[in-house]
Amino acid sequence: MMPQRPPMKTAQGMQLDPRTKVYLLLLINIVIFATNPSGFQLLAKGALAAIPFALLCSAGKWKQGFIYAVLYVAGQLAETYLTAYAAGLWGLLMRFTAQMLNRFVPIVIMAYYLVRTTEVSAFIAAMERMHVTRKIVIPLAVIFRFFPTIVEESRAINDAMRMRGIGFRGSPVAMLEYRLVPLMMSIAKIGNELSAAALTRGLCITGERTNIYKVGFGVMDAMLGLWATAAAILFFIL
């Protein structure tokens, strides 16, 4: 019997079940987009925002974890103490920046962690245990596959634009168009070929499939799950 394989890149970090990661992402989303928190709510929100930090550190990404923590705290402090005093355009700009930092960043980091540490196959298996139909699971799995692709493609397009000097002329709308059109085309083409390749590898909507990755809840899943649930409940009753 072969030992079940851990997903990549978290070698020394903790192994969470894909379901736990999705659950954490959902909770962080819900709480962080709830209306302006105050007082103890901030603590509960902070407890949730600490989860991506802990996960980054456990995956050995200390530097990124630290940067994230600084950004989040700075954003939260700025929103709480500074925006009240700033008025006009600067106030608007500052509020916008502060909210981006303490709202979007935790979600983006959590999503990044989910995508980077979850195998497509493990994800499909975990979702099937929750009896989610494969009609929903497969498109979700494709999104996983697409994050790195989008990054790769945008870099190349960026290079091409710099080379043609498109960055320096034309209206902002044209700029956006020049960037998005090749990206969309490229992604559509890759998606098309990717689907064809996946089909020739026997991926289908029905039928049994196996999975070589470990799926199942462990101590860490329980701890993080409880921590996040408790924080979310406190957030809404406080």
Add this chain to the structure above:
Amino acid sequence: MINLKDVSFSYAGSERESGIKNINLTVVEGEVVLLCGESGCGKTTVTRLINGLIPHYYEGQMSGEVLIGEQKIHELPLHKTSRLVGSVFQNPRSQFFNVSTTGEIAFGCENMALPVPEIGRRLDQTVREFKIESLMDRSIFKLSGGEKQKIACASVAASDPPILVLDEPSSNLDRSGVEELRRHIEMWKKKGKTVIIAEHRLYYLRELVDRVVYMKDGIIAGEYTARTFRSLSPDELTEMGLRPLSLSDIVRKHPTVPESKETMTLSGFSYTYKHAIGPALSMKDFSVPRSAIIAIVGKNGAGKSTFARCLCGLEKKFGGRVEAGDQRLRARQLLKKSYMVMQDVNHQLFTESVLDEVLLSMENEVEAAAENILDSLDLLPLKELHPMSLSGGQKQRVAIASALASRRSFIIFDEPTSGLDLKHMREVSAGLNDLRELGKTVFIITHDLEFVLECCTHILPIENGAADNVYPLDDAGVNKVRELFLDERCCS
């Protein structure tokens, strides 16, 4: 046994993907068959009929029957066909469903619902056979094109189907990658697998194939045994629009162009990527001729792309410079003086029509001049079309057209002929010659010896990030570069 009985197919709603007409083809078990012919001859369509993607994924009008044994592939659901036929495609970037190498190799087996211990056994065996121990448990996005194609072959091998279909598998590979691919096919042949390969690059298959099917305009225009195919003369192959069967058959047909007097000096061409252990590039100062076509040759990972990116000014932290005449150019100025035609041209086509694409690159938008450029590249009839609706080769020519229109001093091409047939390769070289005659200095990263001998004037070999000299492609140079290519093929 694979049996195509009077099969015709035309793609739905697509003008550029040509179909096939009345194809009759039988492939017996254990046979290795090469499908060849010019771009658009229908060879890819035949591979799609065998792996079931036609009619189950690509839609269109189909008649006739495709049989594997007793099974009608056109009626069998794809996941059942996938147990009979494994497929390797042209583009290594888009044939992976997983993010990690191990997950990808196991993927087909998982879909067959094999028990986990059996998948483990197959994984171990495949890893051993393909010698890919060092590639396991890695992100596929961090692999080179050659490594990706190796994983693609290993992935289909793990599912162990009796038939393998390869659609231009060597397009994005360097010579050592091609050699690895050849070994994989050889291994499959020894195991008694049936292998069908659609391909432009023929030399690596010379000793492997049992039969060659030559297609033209959607029909089978000739069938050859391996022996008769090998006996075709280079001229006959050229007549058929095919690439040479042997690298040593390739001759330089054009007289050496007189060397231009002007040179430019490249200095400080050193570059280390962030987080990298050693420098990707560390070159001594050297001079290259201007108004020349310089082939940058060397193995994958030797530093060719880094050199090109530095020369284009794309690496912001690159500190070297180019001195041409009285000009001293650093990274910032190089960005405005040079132009790279990328390997994936999809990334550099931005506008809504072919004509607009060329106009965008012009300092003064003159439609007549743009049309001239398009005409010289055989693109004029397509000028109103959206660049993204064109075929791969046509897109590349649009990018070349915009390079022509941009009137920059140095133009760099990243593997412009990968996946091109003879006709289009020659068109590219004619275009490059025009560039040279206009006084441009053209650099080409290439793995295509035929293309090098067709149009290049100088060779710049890069090895381990270093380049010692540029030599002209005179008689001695031709021998030298041929040796380099043949040599690399057998030592890799």
